[in-house]
Amino acid sequence: MRIALTQSEGRLAGLQERLEAMGLEVVRQPLIQTQVLQADLKPLSDCRWWLFTSVVAVRALLALGGSLKGRSLGAVGQATRQALEEAGGRVDLVSPDETAEGLAEAFLAQRPFGFVGLPQGNRARPVLAQRLREAGYVVQSVVVYQTQTLPWPTDLPAPDLVLLTSPSGVEALPESVGGQARLLALGPTTAAALSERGLPYTLVPGPSVEAVLETIARIRGEQCPA
Structure with missing residues (x-):
């Protein structure tokens, strides 16, 4: 399973390493600067x-x-x-x-x-x-x-999951990606932005690394590792 992380550098520190430890392929693609x-x-x-x-x-x-x-x-x-x-x-x-x-x-x-x-x-x-x-x-x-929003690279491998952390990131998400991947919304304002675009999403219950990991573990039907 491949996940695209769209948050800016420094946010959710340590998430990539924890996801890789879960066996996910992680692609870093910030959508805002x-x-x-x-x-x-x-x-x-x-x-x-x-x-x-x-x-x-x-x-x-x-x-x-x-x-x-x-x-x-x-x-x-x-x-x-x-x-x-x-x-x-x-x-x-x-x-x-x-x-x-x-x-x-x-x-x-x-x-x-x-x-x-x-x-x-x-x-x-x-x-x-x-x-x-x-x-x-x-x-x-x-x-x-x-x-400012950043473009989505045309040569980026299609992700199975995309983590979105802000309305600006939602704005920059291409329709082709949003319609194919499972979208994870960090926070109610991000979720509202996805709803406005008519894109289905899974709400991450809290703005933390643990909350993201637990959400993905539920999607995969697994127990989140300690």
Whole structure:
């Protein structure tokens, strides 16, 4: 069985080796790439809170010279939380369900004081900013990186499985591949993007290597190795 991994480098670290240990042939074919933009961070300077929806946003802000010192921080997912903490930040909120909607709910449940800054990508969904503004918060959004789709190579062997980790990756997936392979959707927003294209999928229940391995093991009717 051949699986194509479409996530960017650094995400789901160790997955390829674990899949190969399960006997799968792994093809690495990222469908998106990100680029830091020369953004002006001044709109974020008066914001007590900075909320991050991805590791890429954290890295981009740091690359632009942003400092996490003295900020209250929120993160979508444990990987984003880890990136913030490794950079010396103090994370006060983490979305319980790994979504921007979950982070908005967690934030509004506490009703903290202060303006909110959102360092984000050019394809960021507006839901987080909208929810906070509707609740009366002043929100400053700054686009610190852009996401670009990459073409699928015509000479790539046809995969049996394709792991998709973002709506942008779904957008870049060719119809010919999506209609033939079994698609694994990492997270509800990726699943929603596949539904919009009318492509069937299997939802990976969590954004972790273990969740991907367990999903594939179920598909193969096997017990996931420790």
